[in-house]
Amino acid sequence: MKRKPQRRVAVIGAGMSLFMRRALETGKELSYYAASQALETAGVRLKEIQAVVMATAPDAFDGVHMKGEWLLDGAGGVRKPYLRAYVGGGSGVFSIISGWTLVASGLFDLVLVVAEEKMSSCQPHPQGAFLTIFDHTIERPLGPNLLWIFSLEQHRYMATYGIRNEDIALVSVKNKRNALDHPVAQVAASLTVKDVLASEVVAWPVHRLMVSPISDGAAAIVLASEDVARRLSDKPIWVQGVGWSLDTSYWGNRDLAYPRYVERAARMAYEMAGISEPRRQIHVAEPYDPFAYKELHHLEGLQLSDKGKAPEDLARGRFERTGELPTCPSGGLMGVGNPIAAAGLMKLCELFWQLRGEAGARQVPGNPERGLAQAWGDLMQVGTVAILGVN
Amino acid sequence: MLEYGWDAGVAISRFLDGLKAGKILGVRCNVCGRTVTPPRAFCELDFKPIDAWVELPDTGTINTYSICYITWDMKPLRKPQIPAVIEIDGTTPRAGFLHLIGGVKGSSVESIRKQLRVGMPVRAVWRKPDQREGAITDILHFEPVRGRRR
Amino acid sequence: MRPASDQAPTVPTVLSALDQVEPRVWKGAMPVQFLYTAGAAGERFFQTLKRKGVFVVTRCEECRLTYLPPRIYCERCFADLSETWREVAPVGKVHTHTLVHVDRQGRNAASPTLVAFVRIDGTDGGLVTRLLEIAPADVRIDMPVELVLAPKRRRRGTLDDIIGFRNRR
Ligand SMILES: [Zn+2]
Numbered sequence: 178m179k180r181k182p183q184r185r186v187a188v189i190g191a192g193m194s195l196f197m198r199r200a201l202e203t204g205k206e207l208s209y210y211a212a213s214q215a216l217e218t219a220g221v222r223l224k225e226i227q228a229v230v231m232a233t234a235p236d237a238f239d240g241v242h243m244k245g246e247w248l249l250d251g252a253g254g255v256r257k258p259y260l261r262a263y264v265g266g267g268s269g270v271f272s273i274i275s276g277w278t279l280v281a282s283g284l285f286d287l288v289l290v291v292a293e294e295k296m297s298s299c300q301p302h303p304q305g306a307f308l309t310i311f312d313h314t315i316e317r318p319l320g321p322n323l324l325w326i327f328s329l330e331q332h333r334y335m336a337t338y339g340i341r342n343e344d345i346a347l348v349s350v351k352n353k354r355n356a357l358d359h360p361v362a363q364v365a366a367s368l369t370v371k372d373v374l375a376s377e378v379v380a381w382p383v384h385r386l387m388v389s390p391i392s393d394g395a396a397a398i399v400l401a402s403e404d405v406a407r408r409l410s411d412k413p414i415w416v417q418g419v420g421w422s423l424d425t426s427y428w429g430n431r432d433l434a435y436p437r438y439v440e441r442a443a444r445m446a447y448e449m450a451g452i453s454e455p456r457r458q459i460h461v462a463e464p465y466d467p468f469a470y471k472e473l474h475h476l477e478g479l480q481l482s483d484k485g486k487a488p489e490d491l492a493r494g495r496f497e498r499t500g501e502l503p504t505c506p507s508g509g510l511m512g513v514g515n516p517i518a519a520a521g522l523m524k525l526c527e528l529f530w531q532l533r534g535e536a537g538a539r540q541v542p543g544n545p546e547r548g549l550a551q552a553w554g555d556l557m558q559v560g561t562v563a564i565l566g567v568n
Numbered sequence: 569m570l571e572y573g574w575d576a577g578v579a580i581s582r583f584l585d586g587l588k589a590g591k592i593l594g595v596r597c598n599v600c601g602r603t604v605t606p607p608r609a610f611c612e613l614d615f616k617p618i619d620a621w622v623e624l625p626d627t628g629t630i631n632t633y634s635i636c637y638i639t640w641d642m643k644p645l646r647k648p649q650i651p652a653v654i655e656i657d658g659t660t661p662r663a664g665f666l667h668l669i670g671g672v673k674g675s676s677v678e679s680i681r682k683q684l685r686v687g688m689p690v691r692a693v694w695r696k697p698d699q700r701e702g703a704i705t706d707i708l709h710f711e712p713v714r715g716r717r718r
Numbered sequence: 719m720r721p722a723s724d725q726a727p728t729v730p731t732v733l734s735a736l737d738q739v740e741p742r743v744w745k746g747a748m749p750v751q752f753l754y755t756a757g758a759a760g761e762r763f764f765q766t767l768k769r770k771g772v773f774v775v776t777r778c779e780e781c782r783l784t785y786l787p788p789r790i791y792c793e794r795c796f797a798d799l800s801e802t803w804r805e806v807a808p809v810g811k812v813h814t815h816t817l818v819h820v821d822r823q824g825r826n827a828a829s830p831t832l833v834a835f836v837r838i839d840g841t842d843g844g845l846v847t848r849l850l851e852i853a854p855a856d857v858r859i860d861m862p863v864e865l866v867l868a869p870k871r872r873r874r875g876t877l878d879d880i881i882g883f884r885n886r887r
Pocket residue numbers: 597598599600601602611612613614615
């Protein structure tokens with residue numbers, strides 16, 4: 178089936194709040210910081226926005242049931258068509274997909290997309306809410322914690338392809354270093370592989386510095402239909418393709434070495450964008466990196482590396498900011514921080530700035546014309562992909 | 569703190585009954601040909617009721633394992649937990665489920681890794697019959713089967 | 719499409735499957751508590767109330783809206799209101815009221831509580847609060863009321879500093 182979207186959609190503005198361990202603002206206020214900045218860069222007033230998409234992960238993080246509605250005013254959704262986009266950790270990228278459907282369908286010409294997370298409210302640890310992703314009857318009685326799934330998946334990935342932990346630690350090194358150039362970053366650092374492997378083992382093979390932090394923060398973008406984008410913006414950045422897919426909720430029944438859900442999502446987006454050779458046609462990528470190994474795992478699912486070969490590509494510099502395919506030039510979740518939904522939308526903000534040549538110290542060389550952002554989540558089963566380009 | 573009473577449902581209630589009797593039950597779908605455990609009432613790939621219940625052996629292999637030194641609320645564990653995905657013999661490859669590994673000595677990463685590897689055969693260690701309550705914890709853990717080759 | 723199979727079970731097989739087992743209920747909890755922030759606007763509201771016994775509000779001139787509780791932005795036009803602080807007297811009118819006979823667990827309360835939404839004069843907002851020193855039968859819509867605050871030394875900069883509102887004398 179050939180997908181033929183009705184109308185072209187562009188990103189014309191982007192904004193972010195600071196990402197930090199504990200913000201004393203409310204989630205509404207964080208949302209406002211990001212959303213008002215996105216509107217300002219787009220040169221659009223809130224009154225012109227016709228609909229608002231809000232992405233925010235489990236209610237139990239902020240401790241507000243129905244927090245989509247609670248965040249409404251900070252997201253600029255008062256008295257407007259408003260919807261909450263939610264696929265767990267995949268929500269940030271799913272939010273642009275949801276906004277895109279609203280504009281591509283012809284329903285609206287100007288849509289504000291906002292993502293927020295305030296994980297610091299949750300005590301003693303947001304894992305208390307995360308625990309419910311384990312089956313209540315046949316998994317939780319075993320005393321699990323969230324790290325289990327990631328450490329189990331990383332180990333299977335390593336065992337299947339003979340990958341060493343040193344190869345994976347390099348993701349933390351690269352992303353935390355890239356984040357030194359990001360003004361909102363929470364955990365930027367100049368580290369070596371040795372430093373990462375010297376950090377505490379939390380759940381072997383995962384060390385403390387291979388895990389993204391708990392964060393508060395918000396991000397936002399403005400989407401416009403083609404006519405409106407051309408009128409309002411000198412440099413609209415086009416949404417060329419979107420894709421998403423969910424695999425079975427029986428996570429133990431999946432191939433843990435390979436994220437097939439990401440492949441499905443990517444193939445859908447590539448087809449829509451008319452991309453047949455992603456490794457040549459994608460110039461900058463923001464794969465989802467809540468854990469160091471996840472960036473590599475996802476690059477393979479995205480067909481940007483061969484199966485089991487992403488670590489080698491990383492080691493030879495292919496994914497550096499000046500490499501052949503820069504990945505997470507923002508600093509990613511490992512460096513900028515991980516306010517769940519906001520972190521995914523942060524990746525799209527980064528592509529917007531990179532493709533407009535406005536990323537400052539983070540700018541990848543060579544005037545990139547097309548970028549890809551990807552997120553992952555729900556019960557570790559969803560892949561969400563969006564491809565942006567300059568034309 | 570929110571408290572809940574969750575219904576285990578058709579398939580898992582029967583699975584728990586099996587555990588109480590010292591059996592690991594699985595289900596088969598004749599369309600995709602998969603045999604999987606934990607059981608489910610319907611095949612999520614073919615969207616039809618499962619075709620048969622099967623009794624599986626209590627042996628399997630380690631698909632992957634981890635050595636975890638912290639609790640969910642980030643308290644340190646001196647004796648690590650060893651969660652694993654176990655593929656029960658007789659189920660479709662890569663259709664594993666979460667449980668724990670036990671019966672290994674030491675608590676350091678090095679000593680535990682010497683005793684375990686992906687693909688290693690394991691066997692369920694059960695609670696005594698009179699102590700079982702029809703819970704996933706009726707299997708205390710899986711332990712390596714020494715001297716067995718696959 | 720999947721070919722129709724003679725062994726394809728029918729839907730009622732599924733619906734009756736619970737007959738074959740003793741259905742189990744599994745007890746558990748979501749072990750979470752929260753540390754909420756009052757935020758930039760909320761913090762100023764509570765600190766001013768604690769120190770001076772008055773309400774601070776913000777105002778959007780363009781939308782002609784005065785926010786109580788205050789906000790740092792206008793929800794209609796997104797104007798930045800963080801430079802528009804002003805103080806208003808803690809007086810208002812009963813916008814609506816109710817008499818609550820049950821507690822939060824749904825049990826009958828020992829004595830009913832008189833609860834009102836009080837619109838604060840000179841603002842477009844107000845507060846949910848208790849009405850004090852008045853019999854339920856004597857409350858009237860639009861009745862003028864005034865704030866009753868905890869004594870200054872007992873105020874903690876939280877909503878509990880507000881004991882309630884009473885008839886304005
Ligand atoms: Zn099937």
